[in-house]
Amino acid sequence: MRADLEIIREWIQPNSRLLDLGCGEGELLEYLIKEKQVKGYGIEINPDNITSCIEKGVNVIEKDIDKGLVSIRDGSFDTVVMSHALQTMHRPDLIVEEMLRIGKECIVTFPNFAHWRVRSYLSARGKMPVSKFLSYTWYNTPNIHFFTFKDFEELCVERNIHILDRTVVDHEHRHRWWIHLWPNMLGEIAIYRITR
Secondary structure (H helix, E strand, C coil), X not given: CCHHHHHHHHCCCCXXXXXXXXXXXXHHHHHHHHHHCCEEEEEECCHHHHHHHHHHCCCEXXXXXXXXXXXXXXXXXXXXXXXXXXXXXXXXXXXXXXXXXXEEEEEEEXXXXXXXXXXXXXXXXXXXXXXXXXXXXXXXXXXXXXCCHHHHXXXXXXXXXXXXXXXXXXXXXXXXXXXXXXXXXXXXXXXEEEEC
16 A cells, blocks of 8 residues: 555544545555445546456546535535645645545545655756656646645634644655655645544
8 A cells, every 4th residue: 555545544443434535546445345344435537546446346436526516415424535636636625625524534645746866856946846756847746836845834723713633754765764754845845634
């Protein structure tokens, strides 16, 4: 399992109701259904990923998250997860609001575009960074919103969203003691657990 999913699974309660937005191949849901007996659903748009979910026995709905989640009732889930997809949404602020409408708690992960490598690459080369972790060029990247931990936390304050937990890790999803000294500069990936 991807290392960020290992972190997320610790925050999921056994026997809870879970919705995984942009669930990919259903790796997290498959694990949580087996190991924590969650009642889970995934939402995914990629047909190949949907096929993988079905092969794993994961309940998946084909849907474009950017078009909204209005068909899902308020408070339908205990937890709503979105891993490494918030920055690809046209209106991430509205997606977060929708997640909090349908779930008691939400978990979001995203890359930190204020990381020192991104800053130095942009400063030294004068163009958008391309790296192993951010492997797309400016014209073909799925990342359409470049935001930082500080930006996300300001959104939480503006929208009266309470941050329950925050974990900041490197690009391999490892905890490093020095990241916590200056998370917005040294952290590459954020994992937030939020609620109203």
